[in-house]
Amino acid sequence: MSSKPESKFVASRQLSEANTEKAGLLTQPKAVWAVFFASIIAFMGLGLVDPILPAIADQLNASHSEVTLLFTSYNAVMAVAMLITGVISTRLGIKWTLLSGIVIIAVFSALGGFSNGIWTLVGLRGGWGLGNALFVATALSAIVSLSNSGTAKAIILYEAAIGLGISVGPLLGGWLGAMSWRGPFLGVATLMIIAFIGLFILMPKSTPQNAVKARTSLLDPFRALKHRSLLVFGIAAALYNFGFFTLLAYAPFVMGLDEHGLGFVFLGWGILLAVTSVFMAPKLSEWFGTIKSMCTMLILFALLLVAMGIWTSTQWVVIAAVILAGALLGNNNTLITTAVMNAAPVERSTASAAYSFLRFIGGAIAPFTAGKLAEIYNPSIPFIVGAGFVLVSVLFIWVNKQHVQHVDDIGLGH
Structure with a gap:
């Protein structure tokens, strides 16, 4: 059963969605498209690095666990930085917060391309995480706030940008990485310069009235977590991200492929992620409900990780599982992001910051x-442990179902 504040909140969000659902997904203001294209480039940065993880281990004489710290430092800094994104964005404004994030990513990725030691690279990836936190949290709230087609369609657009960026990134990363492991880092810096120019030119200085928010404080994300629904999704996402980043950061080491091969595998992964997040997730939510669909996707993802753990030495099984995981993760990302945006009666940017803080702890x-x-x-254990964490996330959501069921009243199928 939903609480009284949540019931009023659901009614308010339903009215808001009803007023905007006539606008199509592609009928967006120029500012939304500016953020959309910058987001594609920003998320290309994540996929660019993935195909070169084994090469970094070889050429910098680093162990696999040391190389995985490139994701750990990145996600750990992102988790903490998410708590300050609202404070910064409500003072600098959406445009300048996005541009600041892009500049930080460009600087630290360029420095990473010129570094000569694994620990220096790990530290620089942390700086990259700070820039990404400023950009990612603000981009989501910007697209949702500036969109004229409602929260559900705006989030689908955001997830499409993530999918496009993540799918194209590995292909480019594999091509650049085949020349040198430094190539993708310098490639990210170049792409960020292009994103900066595009956003600077296309996004207007003035902010529409519906995107203007009161100044927030550092305590707002923690206050938001007092809402049980938001806390449940945040903890569930931290557990689920354990499996997500086990696949993303560790699978490249067991596939036995070169940079080009890894690039093509993660291209397939990203394409499925993009397609399902846009086209399949809304249908699943409409047919079965957001919570039930989310739990189903997580169970299937856990089973894929188990398969990777059992047949770790069978190359085609691992490759097929990674690619298929893209479909499950694409669905789940859209479902859980939409659920978070509709979970509690707090500012969407604050909800995003609180939720992202918890989920990136799991990713770190x-x-x-x-x-x-x-x-x-042995190489199989990480996948089995990752599957266990994903299954725990499903149990956690199911045990707390009464606190999150109200998100199905708003839905994703607009």
Whole structure:
């Protein structure tokens, strides 16, 4: 059963969605498209680095667990930085917060391209995480706030940008990485300069009235977590991200492919992620409900991780599982992001910051843990442990179902 404030909140969000649902997904203001294209380039940065993880280990004489720290430092800084994104964006404004994030990413990725040691690279990836936090959290709230087609369609557009960026990134990363592991880092810096120019020119200085928010404080995300629904989704996402980043950061080490091969595998992964997040997730939510669909996707993802753990030495099984995981993760990302935006009666940017803080903690712990488990035990254990965490996230959502069921009253199928 929903609480009284949540019931009023659901009614308010339903009215808001009803007033905007006539506008099509592609009928957006120029500012939304500016953020959309900048987001594609920003998320290309994540996929660009993935195909070169084994090459970095070889050429910098680093262990697999040390190389996975590139994801750990990145996600750990992102988690903490998410708590200050609202404070910064409500003072600098949406446009300048996005541009600041892009500049920070460009600087730290360029410095990474010129570094000569794994620990220097790990530290610089942390700086990259700070820039990404400013950009990612603000981009989501910007697209949702500036869109004229409602929250559901705006989030689908945002997830499409993520999918496009993540799918194209590995292909470019594999091509650049085949020349040198430094190539993708310098490639990210170049792309960020292009994103900066595009956003600077296309996004207007003035902010529409519906995007103007009161100044927030550092305590707002923690206050938001007092809402049980938001806390449930945040903890569930932290557990689920353990599996997500085990796949992303550790799977490249067991596939036995070169940079080009890894690029093509993660291209397939990203394409499925993009397509399902836009076209399939809304239908699943409409047919079965957001919570039930989310739990189903997570269970299937856990089973894929188990398969990767059982048949780790069978190359085609691991490759097929990684690609298929893209479909499950694309659906789940859209479902859970929309659920978070509709979970509690707080500012969407504050909800995003609180939720992202928790989920990136999971993303920070998982990569290094996966590398260490493989070194201590064997290459199969990280996938089995990751599957266990994903299943725990499903149980956690199901046990707290009464606190989150109200998100189905708003839905995703607009």
